[in-house]
Amino acid sequence: MATLVVGLGYVGATLAGRLLGRGERVIGLDNFFSVDRRTTSLLERHGAFELIEGDIRSESDVVRAFSVEAVDHLYFCAAQASADDSTIPASYTETTNLIGPRIVFEEAARRDVGRIVLASAMRVYGQPLPSRVDESTPFTFQRDLTHLSKLYLEGLAHIIAERSKMPVVSVRLGVVYGVGAVVKTDPRFMTVANRLCWQACHGEAPRLALGVGHLPIVHVSDAVAGMIRAAQIDEPGYSAVNLAGDPVTLRDLAEVVASEASRRGRTFDVPAVGGWKGDAPVVESRLTAMGFAPRVALRDGLRELIDYFLARV
Known part of the structure; x- marks a missing residue:
């Protein structure tokens, strides 16, 4: 089978x-x-x-x-x-x-x-x-x-x-997000987290959509x-x-990317717009009762992704 x-x-x-x-x-x-x-x-x-x-x-x-x-x-x-x-x-x-x-x-x-x-x-x-x-x-x-x-x-x-x-x-x-067996190279087909990392590595300014809340x-x-x-x-x-792991705002996500990019000599200026004032939603999953929970920390995953893109710039 x-x-x-x-x-x-x-x-x-x-x-x-x-x-x-x-x-x-x-x-x-x-x-x-x-x-x-x-x-x-x-x-x-x-x-x-x-x-x-x-x-x-x-x-x-x-x-x-x-x-x-x-x-x-x-x-x-x-x-x-x-x-x-x-x-x-x-x-x-x-x-x-x-x-x-x-x-x-x-x-x-x-x-x-x-x-x-x-x-x-x-x-x-x-x-x-x-x-x-x-x-x-x-x-x-x-x-x-x-x-x-x-x-x-x-x-x-x-x-x-x-x-x-x-x-x-x-x-x-x-x-x-993150480095997988396949990582898309065309920004049109990237998820928002991957695209932010790609933009940081290619010197592009981030574009943050308003009103998306926590991701x-x-x-x-x-x-x-x-x-x-x-x-x-x-x-x-x-x-x-x-x-999914803990929800994060688009602005907070971009700021983590900017922080990790800065440590690698890349400037990634996060615009003042794009913030979200509401509380983070509570996401429940049946997988929790099965003993499953996501393991990769957001910053660790973004750091690995930035290194991946920088190695290919």
Whole structure:
């Protein structure tokens, strides 16, 4: 039996590497829209990894991935993840984030896959976050197609789980940051924390959006570990878990980046705007009762990321 990782981007490639390290047989599916094909070379050197270069929007490509060998676990990490609607065609976002998941989930149900773990986002709760968040917190309005599609993704997963009785776990990730097996080099596809570090290393001034409140944030290593732990939830049907560390304001995040950049001789002036006066929301997670908590400290993760980008300037 094998594990299928759909989407070998920032989270998916790191997850595939972690699973291989645990001795699992891994199949990876990706179309390399926002990832350099060469970044999977380390995975491909592993004898227990098989790459299927294909598109989740193509039924034949999805069937090829499932046909390598019987799949027990499916980790779904594929998405057009950039919220910059001005640079990514809306049609690509819609077909990738809406049609693609349906094709994959329906094939998983036909193949009697043991369980699905999907990467969702805590943005489903809105921005800014409510004062207290747990997995029962209602979803709310979204401002871009990328995050709007997360609402559809979770609804679709719920339908598939109810129809097939297959366990499906949605892992609602905070803003993922840090050095993973794949680190995006195009700022359009970077998360806000990674983009701030990239800007600090390239001499660009930070641009801080107003009104976003506190950001739930999680290191990519913790995101992957949490997804693997979530796969242990053995409940029929659909369930969800939150996965993030302590929320931080965008301004505070930028100031940590500026502090670490300054120690490396880089000037990163954080503008006076962008602060948030409200209290930090309380984020609860079912993973806590399972003994899981994020381990990477924010400053440590940002320091490593800045060093990574500086080595490539």
